[in-house]
Structure formats: structure tokens, C-alpha cells
Amino acid sequence: xxxxxxTKIKYILIVIGLLGLIPFGLPLVENSLWVRISTGLNRIxxxxxxxxxxxxxxxxxxxxxxxxxxxxxxxxxNYLLPALSIIPFFFAIGAILxxxxxxxxxxxxxxxxxxxxxxxxxxxxKFYFNWYILLRRFLTVVVVTLMICYYILFNNA
Numbered sequence: 535x536x537x538x539x540x541t542k543i544k545y546i547l548i549v550i551g552l553l554g555l556i557p558f559g560l561p562l563v564e565n566s567l568w569v570r571i572s573t574g575l576n577r578i579x580x581x582x583x584x585x586x587x588x589x590x591x592x593x594x595x596x597x598x599x600x601x602x603x604x605x606x607x608x609x610x611x612n613y614l615l616p617a618l619s620i621i622p623f624f625f626a627i628g629a630i631l632x633x634x635x636x637x638x639x640x641x642x643x644x645x646x647x648x649x650x651x652x653x654x655x656x657x658x659x660k661f662y663f664n665w666y667i668l669l670r671r672f673l674t675v676v677v678v679t680l681m682i683c684y685y686i687l688f689n690n691a
Contacts, residue, residue: 544665551669557584558680578635578684585642585677589626592649593619599661611659622649639685643678650674 561577596619600612625645629638650670657667 582638586626586629589645593623643681
């Protein structure tokens with residue numbers, strides 16, 4: 535029964551993760567459709583605000599995991615993970631503070647890559663399931679690729 539519950543939760547989390555890519559792709563939506571669904575917010579700004587929110591969310595996941603790690607074992611990771619968990623948050627704040635869209639994109643890309651590095655460290659320490667790290671890798675590749683595309687598009691506009 536426990537394995538069945540884990541399987542259901544796994545698929546729910548995968549679907550939620552994949553659906554979470556939709557707001558990142560909104561800048562690619564045709565302009566007339568965007569005008570109908572938005573309230574005057576620029577498409578790229580929406581994706582950047584959403585990316586900032588997700589980066590803060592990921593930072594919170596690392597923070598929560600650091601508390602759990604402190605409870606379950608006594609390794610060097612106990613001292614390092616709480617400090618590392620706030621780094622993505624600071625990159626999210628950096629993306630908010632800058633007015634230049636290109637700098638916002640750079641901060642978000644660096645923040646997402648740092649999150650992926652933390653994910654890889656935690657996976658190597660056996661804190662993550664195989665399916666979760668595969669999902670995180672896929673999501674990070676898609677998000678970072680889209681952000682780089684937006685940087686290039688914005689640079690050429």
C-alpha cells in the first residue's frame with residue numbers, strides 16, 4: 535500500500551512539475567492571445583516574475599530539507615545545507631531588484647543552475663529519488679534554455 539501511495543504522489547508531482555513549465559513558455563504565445571488573457575502585464579515580465587517565485591520556492595524546499603537533514607543524520611551537510619539553501623533566494627531577490635530585463639534573466643539563470651547543483655549534491659548524498667532528480671534535470675534544462683532564448687530575443691529586439 536505504501537508503494538502504491540508513493541507511485542501516485544510521484545505521478546502527481548511529475549504532472550505538476552511539467553504544468554509548471556507553462557508560465558515560462560508564455561512569452562512565446564502569440565501576441566493577440568496574450569492580450570486577451572493578460573491585464574496589461576508584459577509577457578516577458580510575467581515569465582520573470584514567475585521564475586522569481588519558483589526560485590524562492592526551490593530555496594524553501596532546500597531550507598525545509600536542511601531542517602529534516604539536521605534531524606535525521608549528523609554530517610557536514612548539516613552545517614552547509616542551511617547556508618546553501620538561501621543562495622537561490624538571493625538570486626531571486628537580485629532578479630527583482632534590477633530593472634534591466636537582461637540582468638533579471640542572468641540572475642534567474644544563475645539561480646536555477648545553482649539549484650540544480652544543490653539538487654545534484656543532494657542526489658549524490660541519497661536524499662532524492664531517481665525520478666525526482668530526472669524531473670529536476672529536465673525542468674532546469676527547459677527553464678534555462680527558455681531564459682537564454684529570451685535573453686537572445688530581447689538582445690536582438
